[in-house]
Structure formats: C-alpha cells, structure tokens
Amino acid sequence: MPNNDALRLYKTAHIDKALDDPNVAHLTISHDKVISSQSLPGLNVIPKEIKDGVDIKIVLEEGVVIKNPVHMCFGMLKQEGVQRIILDIDIKPKASIFVIAHCIFPDAVKVQHLMNGKIKVGEHASYTYLEKHIHADSGGVEVVPKARVMLSDYARFKTDFELLQGRVGKIEIDYETICLAHSVMEMTAKINGSGDDVIKINESALLEGEGARGVLTSRVALRQNARAEVFNKIIATAPFTRGHVDCKEIVQDKAIASATPIVEVRDPKAHVTHEAAIGSVDSKQLQTLMSRGLSEEEAVALIIQGLLS
Amino acid sequence: MSVLTLKNISLTLSDKKILHNVNLEFLPGKIHALVGPNGAGKSSLAFTIMGLEGYRKFEGDIIFKGESLKDKSIDQRAKLGITLAWQEPARYEGLTISSFLEAAYSPEKGFKPEEALLKSGLAPDLYLKRAVDKTLSGGERKKVELASILAMMPQVVLLDEPDSGIDIESLERIFDAIKILKKRGSTVILITHSLKVLEHAEDAFLLCCGHLMEKGSGHSMCRYFKGKCMPCDHQNMPEADDAK
Numbered sequence: 001m002p003n004n005d006a007l008r009l010y011k012t013a014h015i016d017k018a019l020d021d022p023n024v025a026h027l028t029i030s031h032d033k034v035i036s037s038q039s040l041p042g043l044n045v046i047p048k049e050i051k052d053g054v055d056i057k058i059v060l061e062e063g064v065v066i067k068n069p070v071h072m073c074f075g076m077l078k079q080e081g082v083q084r085i086i087l088d089i090d091i092k093p094k095a096s097i098f099v100i101a102h103c104i105f106p107d108a109v110k111v112q113h114l115m116n117g118k119i120k121v122g123e124h125a126s127y128t129y130l131e132k133h134i135h136a137d138s139g140g141v142e143v144v145p146k147a148r149v150m151l152s153d154y155a156r157f158k159t160d161f162e163l164l165q166g167r168v169g170k171i172e173i174d175y176e177t178i179c180l181a182h183s184v185m186e187m188t189a190k191i192n193g194s195g196d197d198v199i200k201i202n203e204s205a206l207l208e209g210e211g212a213r214g215v216l217t218s219r220v221a222l223r224q225n226a227r228a229e230v231f232n233k234i235i236a237t238a239p240f241t242r243g244h245v246d247c248k249e250i251v252q253d254k255a256i257a258s259a260t261p262i263v264e265v266r267d268p269k270a271h272v273t274h275e276a277a278i279g280s281v282d283s284k285q286l287q288t289l290m291s292r293g294l295s296e297e298e299a300v301a302l303i304i305q306g307l308l309s
Numbered sequence: 310m311s312v313l314t315l316k317n318i319s320l321t322l323s324d325k326k327i328l329h330n331v332n333l334e335f336l337p338g339k340i341h342a343l344v345g346p347n348g349a350g351k352s353s354l355a356f357t358i359m360g361l362e363g364y365r366k367f368e369g370d371i372i373f374k375g376e377s378l379k380d381k382s383i384d385q386r387a388k389l390g391i392t393l394a395w396q397e398p399a400r401y402e403g404l405t406i407s408s409f410l411e412a413a414y415s416p417e418k419g420f421k422p423e424e425a426l427l428k429s430g431l432a433p434d435l436y437l438k439r440a441v442d443k444t445l446s447g448g449e450r451k452k453v454e455l456a457s458i459l460a461m462m463p464q465v466v467l468l469d470e471p472d473s474g475i476d477i478e479s480l481e482r483i484f485d486a487i488k489i490l491k492k493r494g495s496t497v498i499l500i501t502h503s504l505k506v507l508e509h510a511e512d513a514f515l516l517c518c519g520h521l522m523e524k525g526s527g528h529s530m531c532r533y534f535k536g537k538c539m540p541c542d543h544q545n546m547p548e549a550d551d552a553k
Contacts, residue, residue, distance in 0.1 A: 288395065
C-alpha cells in the first residue's frame, strides 16, 4: 500500500489508476527515498539511496519489449531541499521501452532537482523518454537535467521534455547524443515560462554513423520577464546523415528570447538544415481567431496551447 | 433594409489611396459579390469591414445593424456577428481542428464542430484530431476555415477568394456551404475575380482601382465583367483617377 507521499505524487501526476495495473512497471522516489517500485521480467531496476537523492541503474535485457509505459516518479513534497537523481540506463539490443518520468514539485519554495543521466541504446533497440514536470506556482524550483546518450547502429531514441504546469523557476537542460550508423534521434523540449523564469536549453547531436538521422526541436512560450536561451547543435560527420534543428519561441510582455542553431557538416553527402522563429504571436493566426469572437488574450492562449501541445 | 452599410469609405495605405468613397449596402440573407481585377481593392475593403490591423484608419463609416463599427476591435465585430475567411487561411502548429472549431462554435446558432466539418466535406473521424498546420493541403485548410464559419454561423460572412487553390469537386462543397449559410439567414459577401464564383451571387459590385464602378445582379455583372472589364486597359495599373 503506497504511503501518503506516494499517493499525493501519483494523484498530481494522474497515474494513480495506471499504477494499479500489475503489468505496469514503476519507480517512485520522494526526495531521497525509494517509496515504491515494481518491475517486470527482463527489466532490471536497481535503485540505491545516496545523499540527497537516488542512484538508479536500469537494464532492459536483449530483445525484451515492454508494452506498457514505465512510470518513474521523481518528486519532492518539501518546500526546500536538493534532489539528486543519477540514472544509468542500458537498453540492450532489440529491446524496446517507453518511460514516462513525472517530476513533481508542487510546494517548492527553494528546491533543486539535479539529474545526471548516462544512456546507452543498443543495436536495433528503442528508447522513448517523456519527462513531464509539474511545478509550484512560486517559481522556486531549479531543474538541471544532464544526459549523455549513445545510440548504437539502428537504435532509436526519442525524448520529449515538457514543463507546462506551474512556474518554471530556473531550468538548464544539457543533452548530448552520439548517433552511430542508421540510428534515429528526436529530442523535443516544450517549456512555458513566465514571471522571472530563466530557461536554458543546450542540446547537441553528433551524427557520426552513416545514415544517422536527428531532429532537435524547441518550443518555448515566454511572458512577463521570463528569459530563454536555446542552443541547438547538430554536427554531421558521416555520409547520408540527415539532421534538422527547429526552434520556435513566442515572446510577450518584457520577456527576452534567443536562439542559436548551429549546424556543421563534415561530409559532402550529409545534409543538415535549421529554422528558428522568435517573436510575437503571428498576426494572421491571432486575427483569424479574433474574427471568430475570441478576445486577444484568449486567442494568444489558444495559439500557445497548440504550440506547446 | 441593409444589414451592413458602407458610407463613403476611403482608405489610404502607405500614402497610397486604396479605396475611394465607396458606398455599399448589403442585404440580410443575400449572397453578394465584390468583383474586380487584382488590385481593385476588394480584399482591402473586406479587411476594413473586419477591422484588421492596418485597416482601422479609414474615412467614412461602416454601419452594422444601425451601429457604427468604427471604434470596434476585431473580436467586438465578430461578437456582433461579422467574420472573415482569408484567401490563404492561417496555419497553427499543434492546434487541433477540433479546438479550432470549438473556438468558433456558437451553441445557439452554429453547427456542432463534427457537423460543420461534415458539411464542409471533411470526415470528422479523420480530421478532428489533426492539427490545423502545414500537413493540411490548401483545399483541406479552406474547408476547415469554412467549417469554423458554419460552427459560428455569423450574420455577415466575408469570404475572400473562396475558390483559390480548390479543385472542382471541393468548390461544389464550398458552394453548398454558402447555400447553407444563406438558408440560415447569413449575408455572404464573396470577394472574387472568378466568374464561376460570381455566378452564385444574387447581387454584385464591381470595384476597379478602389472605385465602385458598377452594381447589378450576379448574372448581369458576369456579362459586364466578361465584356467590358476583362479586356480593360486599367488592369494592374492602379491609377485610380484614370479608372473612373
């Protein structure tokens, strides 16, 4: 029976019913304590409590396909403190898994959530990772997720980072991926900033195997005095590699946004593109919705909701 | 008794006079057409009626059901019962067709989003969850635009070039939707330079170089447009005073 902390985390993340299913694996960490876990055959999850956090080793055995999403709940119900998560993930060849990480800080006044991940995706394996943050409205959270990802030949890696509920506070994403032959990488970050939030996204991919493909996508909406800096970088060094960097930022009020897409090609048969758009809401989009009777505020909210959906 | 009256509308954009003392009356429940060659000022007139950005400073007045629209914002005009469908409708990343139609939906007057979509020629189960983005073809996007108008069911609809980018079969769907709007009592104003679209209008007004040149039934204006306007030397030569 989960304790009160676990129940509150599950309810906030809307996963209380999903976790009743014995075929759904999960791991729940409240601050630096493992409070609940359930595994499945072929999926080995070994958490070890450390000072201010948990060190987790995850191994998905060769050929194992986990059908249901695996839920990882990293929460902190205290108002102050540090949560350090160390993740070492090894997806063996031909295995497949979809992990949803719920990072929940509903009462944070001064909380640091530090994540350091090392991820290896084996040949013909697939790893999909969705990280959803739910923060307090105070803006008192600092999130620093770092990951180093290695994709073997024909591996697939897809990650979505969402911070759409509550105030961002301060966030500094730092993801680096190396893609070997014919592997596919997609990294997307969607963040809604307000107040004096500070957002830094630093994502890079090295397409070093023949036929490797990668897309880095950032969608950021800013208002009031929020600031965002997005650095997206793709380097292609092998033939037939394909990459694309796509950044869109909507800025309102006194917010400030910048985007620095870097594309580098070191092979004449590689092809990398980029697009970046920063500014106010598109005038035609806005006026179309207003001509259907929405106020300017309602129209802007709907456009941003779409962009971050 | 007109539902919408334009009184001496003159519009200047970037020191260039686009509309010259245009006087027009649009009747309730009728299909009107604003016809004329490229650069005649048709879309500018529609944008002025809707109150779009850049088209708010004009001379004259626009009266809708006895009330001046001069100081009204776009959404205020929409709430009163006027809307506009663009020639090239906007696209929205991530916004579903369902949400787009819900935003326009008026439960008292309009069709429910599924029904509106169906009447515009798109299957709801295939389209409602799709985004109003670049994955839709130009024709599909136009149909979604029309569906949002059927969901809103305004009193006055300005349709800017409803046939552009549309195949023949889809065009028939669009004409069907226009008939539905009329049947429900909406006034439809078609902005067009297409004779095929003009044929569906009951009344038509010919604009050239920002001047109202002629008024008449849709059929008579078709003949006039074919016979006198098409070979006109003033096409793409917007020297307004010469056009008179």
